[in-house]
Amino acid sequence: MYRYDEYDQTLVDERVRQFRGQVARRLAGELTEDEFKPLRLMNGLYLQLHAYMLRVAIPYGLLSAAQMRRLAHIARRYDRGYGHFTTRQNIQYNWPKLEDTPDILAELASVEMHAIQTSGNSFRNTTTDQYAGVAADEIEDPRVYCEIIRQWSTLHPEFSFLPRKFKIAVTGAPNDRAAVRLHDIGLIMRRGDAGETGFEVIVGGGQGRTPFVGPTIREFLPKKHLLSYLEAIMRVYNQLGRRDNLFKARIKILVHEAGAEKVTEMVEEEWRHIKDGALDLPAEEVERIRAHFAPPPYETLAAAQPAFEEKKRADGAFATWADTNLAAHKVPGYAIVNLSLKPVGGIPGDATADQMDAVADLAEHYSFGEIRVTHEQNLVLADVRRTDLHVLWRKLRDIGLATPNLGLVSDIIACPGLDYCGLANARSIPVAQRIGNRFADLKRQHDIGELKIKISGCINACGHHHVGHIGILGLERKGEEYYQITLGGSADQDAAIGKIIGPAFSSEDVVDAVETVVNTYVELRQNGERFIDTYRRVGKEPFKERLYAAA
Amino acid sequence: MALQVVTANRIGDGTVVYLTRGGGWSERIADGQVSRSDEERDALMAVARAKAEIPEVVEPYLIDVVEEAGVVRPVRYREEIRAQGPPVHPAFGQQAAGG
Ligand code: HEM
Ligand code: SF4
Numbered sequence: 001m002y003r004y005d006e007y008d009q010t011l012v013d014e015r016v017r018q019f020r021g022q023v024a025r026r027l028a029g030e031l032t033e034d035e036f037k038p039l040r041l042m043n044g045l046y047l048q049l050h051a052y053m054l055r056v057a058i059p060y061g062l063l064s065a066a067q068m069r070r071l072a073h074i075a076r077r078y079d080r081g082y083g084h085f086t087t088r089q090n091i092q093y094n095w096p097k098l099e100d101t102p103d104i105l106a107e108l109a110s111v112e113m114h115a116i117q118t119s120g121n122s123f124r125n126t127t128t129d130q131y132a133g134v135a136a137d138e139i140e141d142p143r144v145y146c147e148i149i150r151q152w153s154t155l156h157p158e159f160s161f162l163p164r165k166f167k168i169a170v171t172g173a174p175n176d177r178a179a180v181r182l183h184d185i186g187l188i189m190r191r192g193d194a195g196e197t198g199f200e201v202i203v204g205g206g207q208g209r210t211p212f213v214g215p216t217i218r219e220f221l222p223k224k225h226l227l228s229y230l231e232a233i234m235r236v237y238n239q240l241g242r243r244d245n246l247f248k249a250r251i252k253i254l255v256h257e258a259g260a261e262k263v264t265e266m267v268e269e270e271w272r273h274i275k276d277g278a279l280d281l282p283a284e285e286v287e288r289i290r291a292h293f294a295p296p297p298y299e300t301l302a303a304a305q306p307a308f309e310e311k312k313r314a315d316g317a318f319a320t321w322a323d324t325n326l327a328a329h330k331v332p333g334y335a336i337v338n339l340s341l342k343p344v345g346g347i348p349g350d351a352t353a354d355q356m357d358a359v360a361d362l363a364e365h366y367s368f369g370e371i372r373v374t375h376e377q378n379l380v381l382a383d384v385r386r387t388d389l390h391v392l393w394r395k396l397r398d399i400g401l402a403t404p405n406l407g408l409v410s411d412i413i414a415c416p417g418l419d420y421c422g423l424a425n426a427r428s429i430p431v432a433q434r435i436g437n438r439f440a441d442l443k444r445q446h447d448i449g450e451l452k453i454k455i456s457g458c459i460n461a462c463g464h465h466h467v468g469h470i471g472i473l474g475l476e477r478k479g480e481e482y483y484q485i486t487l488g489g490s491a492d493q494d495a496a497i498g499k500i501i502g503p504a505f506s507s508e509d510v511v512d513a514v515e516t517v518v519n520t521y522v523e524l525r526q527n528g529e530r531f532i533d534t535y536r537r538v539g540k541e542p543f544k545e546r547l548y549a550a551a
Numbered sequence: 552m553a554l555q556v557v558t559a560n561r562i563g564d565g566t567v568v569y570l571t572r573g574g575g576w577s578e579r580i581a582d583g584q585v586s587r588s589d590e591e592r593d594a595l596m597a598v599a600r601a602k603a604e605i606p607e608v609v610e611p612y613l614i615d616v617v618e619e620a621g622v623v624r625p626v627r628y629r630e631e632i633r634a635q636g637p638p639v640h641p642a643f644g645q646q647a648a649g650g
Contacts, residue, residue, distance in 0.1 A: 029605055480628070
């Protein structure tokens, strides 16, 4: 993985020193909250309902075992023994003390981590496919370009005061696991006519109160032009993005109001002036960064692993897990292992310090010492020998991380909601827990098949509800929690924004409503159809009828 | 006249606190000084703002409350959760102390 150079380390250490001074001045009363707030937000420190909250960046979701152990240590020493992995492949701590945050940041810096640009109107953590570099369907490892983008966008002087936050996602595979069409800029690796690789460029996707699936503004961009093209997009946005209205300041609004064609024209025009200039990616630099992501020393193994197949035959529970939580690895004899952070009735994305330590150990033993965080709030060990899977599975079971529910009805994304979040209208986590309990029967979950439920506690959509197959949005009505259901959203290569199905449900009724939707699908589905396929075939009417028939 | 109390988060650890009758801060809403008129409300906020300058707390503000049988409770569910702690973690916050 990428290691800091001297420049990176100095910058991060310097920032910790500055923040230590700022916190001391704040506590001494020399800085008012108005003065201090922008400073703490630049370092990922929010104030939530019950406490401060610290958001730590995990660049493109990749962690070493040592970093994971440090995150565990921070949870134990400075927080309440757990952390929350988020849809942006980051981690949040819910209970840090202000006076401890400089020490926490220093601990992070010692393992090449920080909380810079996890808040505010800046470039946020560039996200990617959690299977990057190992996926069987991948064209090229996108992390190389994530890292190039990270370096270009970190503390970029021209873009330190963007109209609004800015999120970039990159995928190297045609099957989109990074929701790239729902980002300010999405990049998909494509092959050009001569077989060379480049990017499809998507601009103006996003969620929040006005969700859009981003349009493609360029079908193919040769790789060496990546930064000049991004810079051209940013210049157009910086000039034209609306600063007068917070709700209209995202680039998606600009693309929507001006039209994709117009924006494309402006970007291309701007690009003409800067392409083939200083921002061209020199091949040596790309290779230098690529070396950081060189494949680990895989063994040469046979694709067929009889011992693994034998274990599956002998142990039904193992087989269920293997069929659900593994993904195809590009190297024969290896598998990608998903660790579910969605135990039945648990809090989506939460992990205890002990679990984090155990995962770090397992990563070292079985997966070359690396861990990935997924945007669906799970963890991944990306490089496991198939012959090790059975042992690994038993160890994961011991620490509660082997729930075989990846992509199923209980693999729910939920934002912190009103349990923690100052902006929330309603709780999200308890709804996820109740749905998990309702569908606790794993056999039933497997029968239902792929189904993505996503829950947000307010219209900011941190829980991706717009792109849930079933989306749930928390509202407040006369002091009570209500939940609006959307159907038919999707975050993958067929990205779509879900449609509101009808009037909102009370907290008491919302789980029944979800079950009614699921049952309706089960009745209507034809051979092999997933929920989303059936929905696309029959539309929302049959669901609506069933949901509101009694009313 | 709506009944109100002043709440804020403590500067050092962010803990939810309420301005008390004695002009201090308590983690229990039951200790909060209830304002019953515009004048009382303005006076409470003036005290709270001065304390935010020190700084003892962050961003003090008023919340509506009801008094039932001498017990003060917030009107909004959001404030109930702030007063009690996150419902998903019954061991955290005032709910653990039995309210
Ligand atoms: C608890 C503190 C949080 C606060 C105060 C917060 C605030 C916000 C706000 C204000 C927006 C809307 C931005 C806009 O439309 O311009 C937003 C969007 C978003 N947040 Fe959060 N958020 C929080 C937690 C989280 C968490 C825990 C996650 C990940 C699970 C997350 C992921 C996102 C995502 C994915 C979006 C929408 C994507 C987009 O910007 O288009 N946020 N958040
Ligand atoms: S969606 Fe709303 S409630 Fe949920 S974390 Fe984001 S801002 Fe908070």
